[in-house]
Amino acid sequence: MAKLKKILSAVLCAAMAMHLTGCWDYHEIEMYSIVSGIAVDKGQNGYKYHVTIEYLNISGDINENQNKALTVEADGDTVFDAERESLKKNDKKFYFSNCKILLISEDIAGDGLKQLLDWFMRDAELRTTIEVVVSKEKTAGEILHAQSKNQDPIAFQIKNIISDASYFDAAGQSLQLYEIVDILNTPGEEVSLPGIRLKNDNGVTSLELMPNAVFKSGRLIGWLSDEQSKYYMFARDRINGGIIVTGMSPGKNDIALEIFKNRTYITPIVEGSKVTVRLDVETTAGYAEENSNQNYLDMYGIAAVEKRADATLKEGITDVISAVTKQYGSDIFGFGKAVYDKYPSVWEKLSQSGGNPLGKMNFEVNTNVKIINTAVTSRKGGD
Amino acid sequence: MQVKNSDDFTDIKVPFKELELNINYIKNIFAGDETIIARYVSSPYNAKMRFCLVYTDGMVNNKLLNDDVICPLLKYRFAENGEEDTIGTIASNATFSNSAEKTADMEEITQGIVYGDTALFADGCQSALMLNTKGWATRGITEPESERVLRGPREGFTESILENLSMLRRKIRTPDLKMEFMTFGRRTKTKTCICYIKSLANDGILNELKQRLKKVDIDGVLDSNYISEIIRDSPYVPIKTVGSTERPDIVAAKLLEGRIAMFVDGSPVVLTVPHLFIEHFQSDEDYYINYYFASIGRLLRIMAFFLSISLPAIYLSLVSFHQEMLPTALLISISSSRQGVPFPSALETLLMLVVFETLREAGARMPGIMGQTLSIVGALVIGQAAVNAKLVSAPIIIVVSLMAICGLMVVRLKGFSIICRFFLILASCVLGLYGYLMGILVILVLLFSMTSFGVPIMPDVYARDFQDYKDIYIRYTWKGMIKRPVFLSKDPVRQSTGGKKNG
Numbered sequence: 031m032a033k034l035k036k037i038l039s040a041v042l043c044a045a046m047a048m049h050l051t052g053c054w055d056y057h058e059i060e061m062y063s064i065v066s067g068i069a070v071d072k073g074q075n076g077y078k079y080h081v082t083i084e085y086l087n088i089s090g091d092i093n094e095n096q097n098k099a100l101t102v103e104a105d106g107d108t109v110f111d112a113e114r115e116s117l118k119k120n121d122k123k124f125y126f127s128n129c130k131i132l133l134i135s136e137d138i139a140g141d142g143l144k145q146l147l148d149w150f151m152r153d154a155e156l157r158t159t160i161e162v163v164v165s166k167e168k169t170a171g172e173i174l175h176a177q178s179k180n181q182d183p184i185a186f187q188i189k190n191i192i193s194d195a196s197y198f199d200a201a202g203q204s205l206q207l208y209e210i211v212d213i214l215n216t217p218g219e220e221v222s223l224p225g226i227r228l229k230n231d232n233g234v235t236s237l238e239l240m241p242n243a244v245f246k247s248g249r250l251i252g253w254l255s256d257e258q259s260k261y262y263m264f265a266r267d268r269i270n271g272g273i274i275v276t277g278m279s280p281g282k283n284d285i286a287l288e289i290f291k292n293r294t295y296i297t298p299i300v301e302g303s304k305v306t307v308r309l310d311v312e313t314t315a316g317y318a319e320e321n322s323n324q325n326y327l328d329m330y331g332i333a334a335v336e337k338r339a340d341a342t343l344k345e346g347i348t349d350v351i352s353a354v355t356k357q358y359g360s361d362i363f364g365f366g367k368a369v370y371d372k373y374p375s376v377w378e379k380l381s382q383s384g385g386n387p388l389g390k391m392n393f394e395v396n397t398n399v400k401i402i403n404t405a406v407t408s409r410k411g412g413d
Numbered sequence: 414m415q416v417k418n419s420d421d422f423t424d425i426k427v428p429f430k431e432l433e434l435n436i437n438y439i440k441n442i443f444a445g446d447e448t449i450i451a452r453y454v455s456s457p458y459n460a461k462m463r464f465c466l467v468y469t470d471g472m473v474n475n476k477l478l479n480d481d482v483i484c485p486l487l488k489y490r491f492a493e494n495g496e497e498d499t500i501g502t503i504a505s506n507a508t509f510s511n512s513a514e515k516t517a518d519m520e521e522i523t524q525g526i527v528y529g530d531t532a533l534f535a536d537g538c539q540s541a542l543m544l545n546t547k548g549w550a551t552r553g554i555t556e557p558e559s560e561r562v563l564r565g566p567r568e569g570f571t572e573s574i575l576e577n578l579s580m581l582r583r584k585i586r587t588p589d590l591k592m593e594f595m596t597f598g599r600r601t602k603t604k605t606c607i608c609y610i611k612s613l614a615n616d617g618i619l620n621e622l623k624q625r626l627k628k629v630d631i632d633g634v635l636d637s638n639y640i641s642e643i644i645r646d647s648p649y650v651p652i653k654t655v656g657s658t659e660r661p662d663i664v665a666a667k668l669l670e671g672r673i674a675m676f677v678d679g680s681p682v683v684l685t686v687p688h689l690f691i692e693h694f695q696s697d698e699d700y701y702i703n704y705y706f707a708s709i710g711r712l713l714r715i716m717a718f719f720l721s722i723s724l725p726a727i728y729l730s731l732v733s734f735h736q737e738m739l740p741t742a743l744l745i746s747i748s749s750s751r752q753g754v755p756f757p758s759a760l761e762t763l764l765m766l767v768v769f770e771t772l773r774e775a776g777a778r779m780p781g782i783m784g785q786t787l788s789i790v791g792a793l794v795i796g797q798a799a800v801n802a803k804l805v806s807a808p809i810i811i812v813v814s815l816m817a818i819c820g821l822m823v824v825r826l827k828g829f830s831i832i833c834r835f836f837l838i839l840a841s842c843v844l845g846l847y848g849y850l851m852g853i854l855v856i857l858v859l860l861f862s863m864t865s866f867g868v869p870i871m872p873d874v875y876a877r878d879f880q881d882y883k884d885i886y887i888r889y890t891w892k893g894m895i896k897r898p899v900f901l902s903k904d905p906v907r908q909s910t911g912g913k914k915n916g
Contacts, residue, residue: 055734056733056734056759056842056845057733057734058732058733058751058757058758059732059733059736059744059747059748059751059758060748060751060752060754062736062748064741064744064745064748086745088745088748088749088752089749089752125736127736127737128741128744130741155737157737
């Protein structure tokens with residue numbers, strides 16, 4: 031009897047342990063529609079949201095192009111409601127683990143990100159590494175509907191454009207869901223998301239990555255220009271690669287430097303009631319293109335080119351900081367957070383006294399570009 | 414005299430002095446067996462001296478019998494008045510045979526006759542002379558089919574125990590090599606021989622082996638497995654705890670590590686104890702080639718075993734429980750190849766495994782000339798047609814093929830891996846990767862709890878330092894393997910430079 035009790039309790043323990051392991055269920059892979067991307071717009075007919083889901087049309091034929099995508103749309107009072115509503119129009123349940131993109135329209139973004147992102151963060155299937163992009167078209171859905179020159183699903187194309195851009199284009203930004211939610215919950219920091227639009231060249235539709243959108247308290251309030259986006263990324267220390275275009279005299283942009291490595295150190299300095307944020311931009315670059323008949327390196331030397339690049343960078347960064355401060359008053363750079371991390375009490379005063387905390391700070395930008403190679407194998411022709 | 418209706422003649426002596434009565438007695442024992450020949454001979458110089466040779470036709474070397482036994486017997490001049498001890502005289506003066514033993518024990522006589530010896534009876538003697546005239550056809554020494562090597566000796570054991578022992582003796586020429594004979598099988602009377610090197614073998618293991626052998630009571634021993642199944646530890650667990658090989662070099666190497674070998678007459682498979690789990694992954698070639706390559710090979714074999722039991726279970730867990738662990742491109746390709754397949758993944762996996770095991774078993778059992786049919790039908794029907802007809806999906810074919818190739822790398826663990834594989838698949842069917850991990854845990858606990866003749870079969874249980882690991886997962890250079898594996902031998906030092914410092 032005692033032995034039976036022992037065995038029974040062991041079996042019971044094992045059985046209970048199995049239920050503590052979270053989600054597990056046997057389901058066949060082909061019974062799902064694999065979702066590649068979701069677009070959220072303002073709802074019609076009194077509903078709050080209009081959701082467009084792009085999913086892969088998987089045919090069993092191995093020889094056919096498998097990656098063709100289809101879309102389905104539905105309205106709902108919440109995003110999840112709309113998603114479930116859309117199941118009425120599809121023969122298989124949606125599977126969200128491979129969803130790469132969340133596209134939001136400008137008006138939805140204007141209403142605020144916090145309520146929108148809740149389901150995406152909460153749902154078990156969706157990944158928190160999903161990219162969030164703002165549509166510059168009238169609706170976000172029409173981007174997913176587009177018949178692009180490439181047959182791949184639009185969401186995968188956007189994902190690829192963004193991840194490439196974040197490495198090869200200084201202005202390109204990849205901001206994933208968990209990072210956005212982090213920023214939304216951090217005082218002294220605001221979100222800035224990349225935009226996307228459709229481009230029609232001679233009847234061929236393609237996608238185009240747009241400069242970053244500016245949010246304040248999670249609501250979209252405006253857009254940066256291309257140039258501003260780029261220097262914003264320097265100020266935010268998010269540069270992974272890209273080009274610095276400069277010239278030996280102001281206004282003459284004929285030298286391209288390829289960024290190998292960039293690090294921006296943000297240091298808040300408090301002296302009395304004066305708050306100064308110092309940015310030290312350390313850039314390692316290569317002399318990549320000299321769009322000129324002259325040989326600048328011989329004429330001026332590398333140090334002079336570096337100096338010009340320093341000046342260009344400093345000007346650009348200073349410009350974008352003052353423009354954002356004046357125009358939007360939104361701390362998309364996270365300077366407030368830097369102050370808060372080091373001087374919490376100072377930040378308390380800054381943020382509580384009302385108005386725009388950015389406007390009460392002073393900025394000091396130091397740039398240091400180092401050119402480590404010139405990539406020339408022979409002398410320039412004609413010299 | 415009543416002949417016992419049995420094959421047991423223990424303690425029965427030669428019953429008569431008269432030749433004819435004795436021969437009749439023998440013929441009665443072997444009544445119904447027409448291969449028993451009784452050949453009467455009488456000395457041309459002394460008609461009183463009459464003899465009879467009893468032997469089994471086909472088991473004796475005729476030339477040996479004629480030249481070395483009958484010829485000197487007929488030429489010898491016996492004393493006029495008859496000899497006092499006829500059998501003794503023949504043994505010492507009238508035979509050329511290298512082995513002539515006088516005996517009155519009927520057990521010995523009947524055993525000798527059926528094992529190719531010749532029994533010589535003389536008139537007036539209540540005993541017989543057993544002459545070694547053994548001679549029958551045996552297979553030549555060839556390389557064992559199941560244990561081929563690229564580099565290394567090419568000889569393998571045959572079915573003759575004495576030949577096998579001579580092969581071992583040629584490799585280890587020391588008086589320290591002991592060979593103890595025993596007989597098993599109440600009816601087959603199979604000769605077996607325990608071999609060990611006295612100064613190396615662990616006495617505890619040797620005694621344990623002898624203890625267990627004493628308890629063997631079986632009427633027939635046709636292969637060494639009859640004995641190994643009876644004497645092994647954990648008899649109901651599908652992991653071998655008694656090693657077996659057909660190669661003399663492997664047996665010699667194991668004896669030198671302190672293990673004990675057991676030869677069984679009629680079987681080319683020699684048993685070695687104790688047998689550790691890692692020995693399934695060791696090959697004799699590991700020691701004949703460069704140790705880097707040997708170590709890579711051994712690690713590959715361990716990995717292959719792991720894959721061969723795990724692949725289908727992991728695949729099943731991923732496609733039916735944890736799709737989120739598959740990269741998007743792979744998910745799409747698996748999903749598209751599963752479109753329209755009628756069976757659930759679990760059933761599909763089990764079906765393909767059964768098909769594979771069937772193919773393997775068919776390949777092992779069928780006559781060689783039908784091999785081509787099997788490979789064509791197997792490759793075309795299972796591989797192509799089944800996928801095209803949407804009976805199974807393509808990925809499962811790939812998984813099962815990969816598993817099969819991995820499994821063939823460690824053929825010695827074939828039975829164990831089949832059981833593990835199905836066990837893990839069932840666990841994965843129910844609980845996904847979680848079930849798989851629990852299954853692996855069960856297997857590991859089983860392995861780590863097992864012993865072979867008192868030695869844990871996983872050396873990790875007692876291995877202390879790098880020296881203990883030098884011949885487990887990798888094969889270290891010979892120069893560095895200064896000690897024998899622990900526990901196996903009472904003399905741990907293999908190379909004199911590696912002894913422990915005194916004091």
